[in-house]
Amino acid sequence: MRIIKLKSKRLRRIRLELRMMLLFAWRQENIRIRKEMNTIIEHGDPYYRRYLRESGFSEEDLEYGDLSHGERLQKIARLYKEQMKLDDLLFHSVCACRWCGDFEADLIYNPIMKAWYCESCYLKRQEKHPNLFPALQ
Numbered sequence: 001m002r003i004i005k006l007k008s009k010r011l012r013r014i015r016l017e018l019r020m021m022l023l024f025a026w027r028q029e030n031i032r033i034r035k036e037m038n039t040i041i042e043h044g045d046p047y048y049r050r051y052l053r054e055s056g057f058s059e060e061d062l063e064y065g066d067l068s069h070g071e072r073l074q075k076i077a078r079l080y081k082e083q084m085k086l087d088d089l090l091f092h093s094v095c096a097c098r099w100c101g102d103f104e105a106d107l108i109y110n111p112i113m114k115a116w117y118c119e120s121c122y123l124k125r126q127e128k129h130p131n132l133f134p135a136l137q
């Protein structure tokens with residue numbers, strides 16, 4: 001195990017911008033999933049539907065208005081899995097330290113944990129769990 005440190009300020013900036021772009025894309029996708037989940041829940045809520053009727057809106061305009069309770073749950077479960085997969089991709093990506101979330105640091109890949117850590121977090125974990133965090137060379 002070893003750490004590769006970028007000394008060039010220019011390369012560090014480019015790496016930071018690439019990481020920020022990936023984090024932004026992850027965040028946008030996360031927001032989309034959460035919004036869809038909220039819409040499914042909201043549009044299936046009888047109190048919300050009643051509120052719409054009493055406010056003069058039509059229930060027919062509800063995006064998920066015609067889904068049964070079971071169908072709504074299935075859609076939410078599918079979105080939840082999608083979100084978990086997305087989180088998993090981020091947690092194992094080289095965008096940020098798996099432990100502290102630092103996205104500017106030089107990172108060390110741990111093949112046992114299949115994740116990237118900043119030097120500080122890696123060394124702290126190594127002290128406590130030397131069998132899971134091989135020594136740096």
Ligand SMILES: [Zn+2]
Nearest residue numbers: 097100118121
């Ligand atoms: Zn860290």
